[in-house]
Amino acid sequence: MAVLEAQSISIVFGGLKAVSNFDLKLEKNELVGLIGPNGAGKTTVFNMLTGVYNPTSGNIVFDRNDSGDYKSIVGAKPYQITQMGVARTFQNIRLFKDLTVLDNVKIALHFNVKYNALKAILRTPAFFKEEMELTEKARELLKIFSIQDKENELAKNLPYGEQRKLEIVRALATNPKVLLLDEPAAGMNPQETQDLMHLIKFIRDKFGLTILLIEHDMGLVMGICEKIVVLDYGQTIAVGTPAEISKNPRVIKAYLGEEVDAGA
Amino acid sequence: MGLLKGKIFNASILLIVSFIIFAVLLGLIYTGVINEYYALILTLAGINTIVALGLNLITGFTGQLVLGQAGFMMVGAYTTGIILIRFDVPIFAAIIAGGIVAGIFGLFIGIPTLRLRGDYLAITTLGFGEILRVIINNLDNLTGGASGLKGIPTFTDDYLMKPVYSFIWVFWFCVLAILIVGNLIRSSHGRAIISIREDEIAANSMGINVSFYKMFAFIMSAFLAGVGGGLYALLQQYLDPKSTGFLSSVFFVVYVVFGGLGSITGTVVSTVVLTYMQEVLRFLGSYRLVFFGLLLIVMMIFWPKGLFGTKELSIVKPIRKFLAKVFKLKGFEEDSGPVSKSSVQSGVK
Amino acid sequence: MVNGISLGSVYALIALGYTMVYGIVKLINFAHGDVLMIGAVAGFFTMSAMGDATPVTLFGAFLVSMLVCAVFGILIEKICYKPLRNAPKINALITAIGVSILLENGAVVLPFIGPQPKAFPTMTDKSHTFLGLTISNVQIIEFAVSIILMIVLTVIINYTKMGKAMRAVSHDTKAALLMGINVNRVISFTFALGAALAAAAGILFSSAYPQVEPYMGIMPGLKAFVAAVLGGIGSVPGAVLGGFVIGIAETLTKGFISSTLADAIVFGILIVILVVKPSGILGKNIREKV
Numbered sequence: 001m002a003v004l005e006a007q008s009i010s011i012v013f014g015g016l017k018a019v020s021n022f023d024l025k026l027e028k029n030e031l032v033g034l035i036g037p038n039g040a041g042k043t044t045v046f047n048m049l050t051g052v053y054n055p056t057s058g059n060i061v062f063d064r065n066d067s068g069d070y071k072s073i074v075g076a077k078p079y080q081i082t083q084m085g086v087a088r089t090f091q092n093i094r095l096f097k098d099l100t101v102l103d104n105v106k107i108a109l110h111f112n113v114k115y116n117a118l119k120a121i122l123r124t125p126a127f128f129k130e131e132m133e134l135t136e137k138a139r140e141l142l143k144i145f146s147i148q149d150k151e152n153e154l155a156k157n158l159p160y161g162e163q164r165k166l167e168i169v170r171a172l173a174t175n176p177k178v179l180l181l182d183e184p185a186a187g188m189n190p191q192e193t194q195d196l197m198h199l200i201k202f203i204r205d206k207f208g209l210t211i212l213l214i215e216h217d218m219g220l221v222m223g224i225c226e227k228i229v230v231l232d233y234g235q236t237i238a239v240g241t242p243a244e245i246s247k248n249p250r251v252i253k254a255y256l257g258e259e260v261d262a263g264a
Numbered sequence: 265m266g267l268l269k270g271k272i273f274n275a276s277i278l279l280i281v282s283f284i285i286f287a288v289l290l291g292l293i294y295t296g297v298i299n300e301y302y303a304l305i306l307t308l309a310g311i312n313t314i315v316a317l318g319l320n321l322i323t324g325f326t327g328q329l330v331l332g333q334a335g336f337m338m339v340g341a342y343t344t345g346i347i348l349i350r351f352d353v354p355i356f357a358a359i360i361a362g363g364i365v366a367g368i369f370g371l372f373i374g375i376p377t378l379r380l381r382g383d384y385l386a387i388t389t390l391g392f393g394e395i396l397r398v399i400i401n402n403l404d405n406l407t408g409g410a411s412g413l414k415g416i417p418t419f420t421d422d423y424l425m426k427p428v429y430s431f432i433w434v435f436w437f438c439v440l441a442i443l444i445v446g447n448l449i450r451s452s453h454g455r456a457i458i459s460i461r462e463d464e465i466a467a468n469s470m471g472i473n474v475s476f477y478k479m480f481a482f483i484m485s486a487f488l489a490g491v492g493g494g495l496y497a498l499l500q501q502y503l504d505p506k507s508t509g510f511l512s513s514v515f516f517v518v519y520v521v522f523g524g525l526g527s528i529t530g531t532v533v534s535t536v537v538l539t540y541m542q543e544v545l546r547f548l549g550s551y552r553l554v555f556f557g558l559l560l561i562v563m564m565i566f567w568p569k570g571l572f573g574t575k576e577l578s579i580v581k582p583i584r585k586f587l588a589k590v591f592k593l594k595g596f597e598e599d600s601g602p603v604s605k606s607s608v609q610s611g612v613k
Numbered sequence: 614m615v616n617g618i619s620l621g622s623v624y625a626l627i628a629l630g631y632t633m634v635y636g637i638v639k640l641i642n643f644a645h646g647d648v649l650m651i652g653a654v655a656g657f658f659t660m661s662a663m664g665d666a667t668p669v670t671l672f673g674a675f676l677v678s679m680l681v682c683a684v685f686g687i688l689i690e691k692i693c694y695k696p697l698r699n700a701p702k703i704n705a706l707i708t709a710i711g712v713s714i715l716l717e718n719g720a721v722v723l724p725f726i727g728p729q730p731k732a733f734p735t736m737t738d739k740s741h742t743f744l745g746l747t748i749s750n751v752q753i754i755e756f757a758v759s760i761i762l763m764i765v766l767t768v769i770i771n772y773t774k775m776g777k778a779m780r781a782v783s784h785d786t787k788a789a790l791l792m793g794i795n796v797n798r799v800i801s802f803t804f805a806l807g808a809a810l811a812a813a814a815g816i817l818f819s820s821a822y823p824q825v826e827p828y829m830g831i832m833p834g835l836k837a838f839v840a841a842v843l844g845g846i847g848s849v850p851g852a853v854l855g856g857f858v859i860g861i862a863e864t865l866t867k868g869f870i871s872s873t874l875a876d877a878i879v880f881g882i883l884i885v886i887l888v889v890k891p892s893g894i895l896g897k898n899i900r901e902k903v
Binding site: 323327376388392517549556557559561564568 | 641693696697700701702703704705706707708710711712713714715716717718719721722728831835838839842871873874876877880881883884887888891
Binding site: 050052077078079082083087088090094095096097098099103106107108109110111113115116117120121122123127128130131134170171173174 | 271275443444447448451452453454455456458459462463465466467468469470471472473474480574
């Protein structure tokens with residue numbers, strides 16, 4: 001019942017293997033953490049899963065059902081993958097900066113819009129009706145993250161933490177099955193981070209999502225994730241529950257360097 | 265509710281305002297207060313506005329620099345001109361045909377270049393304008409070659425009424441173009457287009473088919489340029505292959521940049537003002553171009569957002585405010601925008 | 614063929630300027646063709662001042678006009694492009710167009726240049742015949758000068774400290790900055806170098822078509838740009854290769870098909886490259902970081 005499955009994917013940049021033979025199986029409703037030191041290849045994995053990069057080798061399978069039928073999403077364009085149900089946020093915030101908060105969310109709702117350009121130009125009743133529905137939907141999503149009061153502000157004028165939240169709202173608006181969050185708590189203080197983590201758990205339950213989360217800070221991920229994958233130098237060095245991971249010597253080594261070994 | 269009523273009210277205000285502007289200008293032209301020369305400039309400004317609106321759609325809203333807008337305009341102009349010389353078809357059909365042929369050219373240029381990032385579209389469209397001139401020069405029996413296409417009929421057979429008829433046609437086409445671009449942009453499709461300008465990668469990851477919308481905006485832009493060209497052919501009754509070139513295209517870039525990349529009203533205002541200045545300053549010769557060159561540089565360095573930035577001038581808002589004051593209507597001054605606030609909030613549970 | 618090679622060597626020189634500037638600041642310098650015009654004009658005045666066209670005066674013209682253009686290149690960059698380095702790309706492109714229009718029409722309105730074409734002084738045309746090929750002395754000079762300049766450029770890029778800095782900035786501007794490279798100086802130097810090459814190309818170009826006029830830079834500039842894209846923009850050997858290919862293609866079209874179609878063919882080539890291999894023959898595929 002895996003929703004999203006990476007089968008030994010690798011990618012080579014100019015002779016350098018950025019990620020090699022990465023395996024991942026996301027089961028339905030799982031909340032999985034992807035951790036690893038800087039430059040371990042976490043974001044590159046995201047980019048392959050969302051079609052921004054094409055893996056040099058390996059396969060990515062989405063939505064395998066009970067009978068074993070599956071769709072390979074290798075080679076599909078990012079927008080196609082999003083439309084199938086894999087949404088993401090960006091580590092280095094990529095909001096539509098000069099547009100309002102509301103418009104940012106509405107853009108993510110766009111591919112489900114039924115009226116065509118001609119109807120928009122002619123301003124038919126169907127256009128007004130659907131525009132109203134869009135706004136309503138966008139506001140509901142903003143409400144979950146308590147930024148509904150800022151819907152008319154430009155995205156670039158939001159405080160940093162709220163920009164990160166808006167990124168998540170925007171990804172949610174695409175109505176995904178799998179949500180990939182790239183360092184959603186970066187730059188937040190411990191309290192904000194704690195709240196956000198609860199929120200992430202909440203949306204997972206509310207929308208029946210499967211979430212893969214990149215985080216730098218091990219402690220955070222430990223708190224909410226059921227499963228953790230540790231990446232180092234482009235290779236998976238450990239997979240397991242938070243408890244298992246925190247005891248794994250290879251993980252400790254990767255995070256803290258060699259000398260810990262001697263002390264341990 | 266009252267939402268639809270508000271919409272109809274807004275639309276009627278716009279319609280009435282266009283009619284008033286139309287009637288006043290037409291009256292002035294008809295009575296000769298605006299003489300033939302200025303009427304011609306005004307009509308030309310209207311045509312340039314249509315073409316510039318097209319350019320703003322692809323460059324201002326989609327964020328893709330096009331340097332061959334004059335080329336598309338001339339494709340439309342030659343198409344309309346040739347059709348009207350050879351066949352007996354209604355003027356309207358010939359103008360639309362000009363737009364369609366220009367749009368088809370856009371399709372063929374867009375396919376190889378729009379999928380690429382960066383400045384390739386700018387260069388290819390620039391090259392397109394130059395190739396077009398060579399092609400027109402070489403198709404003598406169709407286009408009149410280097411000596412130009414002569415003998416295009418105009419809007420009316422009555423020579424004395426030409427300024428009036430030209431103005432009527434161009435004015436309403438211009439209103440139509442503003443309406444099309446404006447309504448398109450203020451819709452979900454428009455937001456998809458703008459998201460490409462804001463961040464192509466993020467747009468793609470939000471499920472927007474970026475290549476499709478780039479193509480759509482580009483073809484639409486070429487279509488509008490072609491329609492403008494068709495009107496131009498009817499107005500000038502003579503076409504010169506030289507006007508496909510780089511410099512003519514650059515003028516459209518200047519109009520759009522000056523008015524604000526991504527502002528419809530900005531484009532309209534700046535195109536009318538600059539077309540007028542361009543004609544009036546013609547006696548300055550090359551100094552005029554020195555001035556435009558400097559203007560571009562100075563604008564980009566000190567005032568990169570142009571006259572209006574991405575903002576729009578609203579006609580409806582002040583009128584609503586005025587009416588609210590006069591008739592003491594409460595809450596009436598609020599422009600209900602694409603979606604009225606109150607009606608949506610009542611819908612949220 | 615010989616014509617094509619000599620014309621190609623001129624395009625190659627111009628294309629080098631495009632490619633270097635693009636490699637460093639990721640900007641298509643639309644005004645590059647007009648720098649060529651300035652170079653030709655400067656060369657024209659130097660030669661007129663020095664008297665008859667002899668190898669000595671020609672050498673003097675090269676020296677003066679390359680210096681003048683190098684200064685021009687730096688000024689253009691400092692005044693027009695530097696303030697926009699962090700602005701959206703489209704703004705910088707529009708500025709470049711503005712610079713181009715300004716230079717062209719500035720030249721038109723300046724009383725000592727003016728809109729009229731001026732005859733460029735040339736040496737008496739002598740033709741030599743090698744192995745059945747007829748080559749004029751102008752063509753020999755064109756080819757020789759281009760090759761010498763290309764060698765000099767290669768030495769600068771590969772073996773000098775500045776060249777190393779240029780390659781570093783081109784590879785990763787931020788990292789270069791962190792390594793203590795004066796990025797502003799590198800950019801200025803690149804513009805100067807590109808402009809000097811364009812100046813040399815300007816003199817060669819106006820020796821071959823012996824005249825100088827304000828708009829003379831547009832077409833060679835555009836074609837050289839196509840050459841740069843063909844070879845792979847950002848790649849130095851690519852620009853040289855592209856220049857020769859375009860020069861030969863243009864000459865062959867002129868000779869065997871039609872002279873009016875030559876320009877169209879060049880842009881046709883551009884469209885074909887963009888469809889088949891947008892990164893050019895020797896270009897690298899650049900990924901945008903996400």
